Amino acid sequence: MVRILLPDGGRLEARPGERIIDAIPKGLGLVAKINSQLVDLTSQVSEGVDEIIILNFNSREGRQVYWHTSSHIMAQAVKRLFSNAKLGIGPAIDEGFFYEFDTSGKSFSPEDLERIENEMRNIVKEDLPIVREEIRKDNAMVLFEKRGEPYKVELLKEIEDKIVSIYRQGEFMDLCRGPHLPSTGYIKYLKILYASSSYWRGNERNPVMQRIYGISFPRKEILEEYLKRREEAKRRDHRILGPQLDLFSMPSEIIGPGLVIWHPKGAIIRRIIEDFLVRVHLKWGYKLVYSPHIAYTNLWKTSGHLSYYRDFMYVFDKEGIEHAVKPMNCPFHILVYKSRRRSYRELPLRFFELGTVYRYERSGVLHGLLRARGFTQDDAHIFTTPEDLEKEIYNVIELDEYLLRSFGFKEFKVELSTWDPGHPEEYMGSEEDWLRAQSSLERALRKKRYDYDIMEGEAAFYGPKIDVKLVDSIGREWQLSTIQLDFNLPKRFNVTYVDADGNEKTAVMIHRALLGSIERFFGILLEHYEGNFPLWLAPIQVRILPVADRHVGRAREILQVLDEAGVRADLDEARGTLGYRIREAELGKVPLLLIIGDREVESGKVAVRRKGEGNIGDIELKEFLNAYRKDFIPPDMR
C-alpha cells in the first residue's frame, strides 16, 4: 500500500494501480506530488512509491497548476471564438496566468475579452475531463502541423525528449508538460484582467503576439479580495497621489521623461528624510562626502563601466573631451579614498553621499518615481580589510533594519546572491576570495538571525550581494536595499592600504544603498501610507481652523506657539464653511486639525481632530504639544 498525505494533514492508503483521484475524498486536492515530482491526480498509483502528497490551492504548486489549467481553458475559449488564432505559450505566473496568441496583429477588444471570459465559464460548466497522452515527438509535430499551430511545432523542435505529453479537454488539445487538474470544472471563479501585446519568446524581431492575462480562484471571496487589492493598489498609485497632494510632478512633455520636479510639500518630506539619513549615517560612523555630477568619461573607462554601461549614460563633448553625467558615485568615492595613502589603522572608511545620478533607462521601463532617469541614491562605499568584512556587513544590515523600521516597515525578505560554483571562470576574483566573502555575508546574516534565501548564480561577476525586500501595507514586495561586495573596482583603481606588517594590500569594497533611490523610496512610502505620512514626515502636521472671522486672532496666536515649538503648521482663514474646510483638510491628508471657535477662545483650549478619526475633544494647547511632541520629530531625535 502507498501512503497518501492529504493537505489537511490527514493520511490515507492507496493500492497500486488505482487512480490517485479515486483514493481520496472528492474535491480535496488539485494535484499530487511524488518524490518532489508533480503528477496529475488522474494518474495511477504505481508500485514502489512510498508516499503521495496531495496539494491544494493553499500551496504554491497547487495554485500554479490551477492557473495553468485556467490558461488552457482560456486558450480553448479563444480557439472557439477565433479559430484562426495561433497558440503561443500559456504558463501560470506568480499571480494568475496568461496565454498568448498570434492573431495576425489584431488585438482583442474589451468586448472580445468579455466574450472570451464568458466562453471560459461555459467550458468550466461543461466540466470537460482533462486527459494526458504521451506520444512520440515526430507524431506530435505532424499533429500540430495539421492543426495549424506553427508555434507549437517550433517549440517541439527544441524539445530533446523522444516522447512528449499532450493534454486534451474536449475538442481542445495543447502541447504541455503538465500536470493539470482532472477536469475543467475544477476552476470555480475566473476573471480576465487585461490584454496586451508581446513578442513571440520576448524577442522584438519575432511576430507580435496578443497576450491575455487572467486569474482564477476556488472561492469567490478570494477572487473578490484579489480584485479589491488591485483596486486598492490603483488608488494608492503614487503617480496619481503625488500631483494630487501637490508633492511632485513629472511634466515629461516639457522637461523630458523620467525626471521629477519637487513641489514644496514633497520637497519638505524629502528634506526631512535626507536630514534623517545624514544624521543617522554620521552617528553610525560614516563620513559625508560630495562629488560632482559630471566627469570625463575616462573615469568610467577606468572603472570598466563604460563598455557595458555606455548606452545608459548621458555623454556629451566639451572642447573635444568627452564628458558624462554620472550614472553612479563609486569612482568618486574611490578617489576620495585614494587622495592619500591609507593605513590599516584608519579602516574601515565609510563614505556616504546622497548622490544624484542620471541613467538613460529605456523609455518603456520608466514608471513614475519607481523607475526614473534622474534619481538620488543613499549611496555609501565602505573600504575595509578582509578581516573586518563580516563585522561591517553586520553593521550595514543592522543600520538597514533601523532605517526601514523607522519608516514604519516591519516585514522584510532577505536574499543572498552567490556565484555559480560551476562556472568560477565567469567571475572576477579568486575562488578563495569568493568563498571567504560569501561565508562572511552568510555569517553576518545568521548572526542577525535573519531568514534568507540563497540565490545561487545570481551574484554579479564582481561580487556576491545581499538584497533586502520589504513588504508594504497591502502585501506587495519591493526590492529596496542592496549590499554588494566588489572585487573588481579595488583592483582597477588600485585601492590599497598599508597593513600592520608594512605590506600594501588591496582593500575590500562594499557598495550599499539602503533606501536605494530617494525618489523610488518616496514613491513606495507614498503608496504604503496612501499619502497619510506618519506625523514626523507630514508636510503640514497641524492645520488651525478658526470657525468664523472673529476667531482668527486667537488662531494666529496658536500658530505662533506651534511655529516656535518647531511644528509645521498652517492656518486656514475663515473662508467658506467649516465643513468645507474640514473636508479639504481631510482630502489633503493633514493629520491634525485644531478647531477654534467661541468655546475655545473662551476656555483657551483647542479642539483636536485627527484625520480619519474625527473630533477627539478639547484640550489645553500645552497638553496638545506634549501629547504629540515625540511624534512630531524624527525617530532618531526622540
Added chain:
RNA sequence: GCCCCGGUAGCUCAGCUCGGUCAGAGCGGCCGCCUCGUAAGCGGCAGGUCGCGGGUUCGAAUCCCGCCCGGGGCUCCA
C-alpha cells in the same frame, strides 16, 4: 527600442463611429453674498493653439501620415 492603447479647460471626462451651432459638463480657480461647530452653503465670472507638424477637404477635435509624451506589455519557458 518594439507592439497595442491613449493625449480635448488646472483635474476627471463627454464629443470623434456618420467631417459642417462640437468647443461641452463636473470639480477646481476667481469675484460677490453668507460669519458659519467637525467631510461639499448660494450666485456669478474667467479659463481651451482639441499633444505638435503636415496632408485630404469648400470645411478637421473628428479622416490619413509623421513626430512628441503618457499608460500597459515585451518567456515567470512546451
